[in-house]
Amino acid sequence: MSSLLDAIYQKAEDLRIPLNVLLELTNRCNEDCLHCYIKDARDINSLSNDDKELTCAQVTALLDELAREGALNLILSGGEAMLREDFFDIAYFARSRNFALTIFSNGQLIDQAKAKRLADLSPVCIYFSLYGSSADTHDRITRVPGSFEKLQNAIILLKQNGLKVGLKTILMRGNIAELKEIYDLGLRLGIETHQFAEEITSRIDGSGASEAAQIDEPALFAYYRQDVPNPPEYIKELPQEEARKKEICSAGTYGVAVSCYGDVYPCAELRLSLGNIKNETFGAIWQRQDSFLDKLRSIKQYGDLEDCRDCALVNFCRRCHGRAWYEAGDWSSCYENAQKRAFLNKRINTEIRRKKEVNLG
Amino acid sequence: MELYKRKNIPWRIIDKEALVVDPQSSLVYPFNRVAARIWQLLDGTHGLQEIAGIIYNEFEADQEIAAEDTRNFISQLKEARLIEKL
């Protein structure tokens, strides 16, 4: 980062400017992914007022306020955001308020007309999740026959309309054998970026259903020993007093998530509500003194957390406050999966170093 | 010749400085106070001379330096295709 960019981000943090916003427009979805963390299968007509999705007017009032507060990067997410009939009204409103728009979608509702409207919005990128290199795998994970074909068509339409497309693939039991093919499919479709993730977000209903699809450590280790797309980079092991200065997740500083019901969270994973915009303004929620938020904002590096300060795995850990809260009931504590993953990262790192030494030798 | 920001360029003023995003290249440009003020003035109602005059007045700069800085910055914006002429 340039020093001026750094300085502006620091200023945003100091002034509590929510530069990055993730806005979940709905939890409804037309897919039924095995690992989904958010899907809401309730009948929307049966919901009470408090449980109802934000109306278009509430969303646009929020966007208006966020723009005034200095928010710049806006992700419109779901569920499947385009299931909302007012999706384009909201997106065009966001465009009119100069947000840098990113859209997360599953592509199922994108036809030529929608692709053109999306192009009019000049988004920074539209991201889709791709779970398989064939209909067989992808549709088995989305549990919707035909979803693979529709997704491919959506990507082709967006590329024809000059849009930038990103793909996200979660490594799961059901697709780990074909990740190379998934990566190659992305290249053939001409996408701009392809992110691979190995951790599955915990289901917000607490059912644990999403974790069932998660790959265990031995399978991941075996996977990373092969020649893989986007291989992990070698991590230089620092002495403890240096390692503990490693930056930690900045949830609650210049990033924020808002649910489709109006709850404001420090991030989409750390679902501890700070307040609800149906009851008060975003600014009142974001700027007030709140012991939880104040503590969260004061944690800048691993060494600021008691559990992590002297942990031998700190070089290799990529802990998440949200997962800690979900798994251990305390966002600031260590949790089993962080330890397991950090240990796995250490083993992978040793393997990378060994390979390097063999190549040099 | 009036100058204005290219359509659909996301940007935000952050305490008198600015972040400007080019959605085509995904580049994020950080602008200092003077650059951010010039950026704000590129609304299609001001020409280069007028903008240079405002910068000279508001930042108490040397008149020639203000004019040159404004010219240089605007030509960089043109090169980056962040602005258009009316």
Ligand code: SF4
């Ligand atoms: S393994 Fe646990 S204690 Fe160690 S750095 Fe990660 S979260 Fe902290």
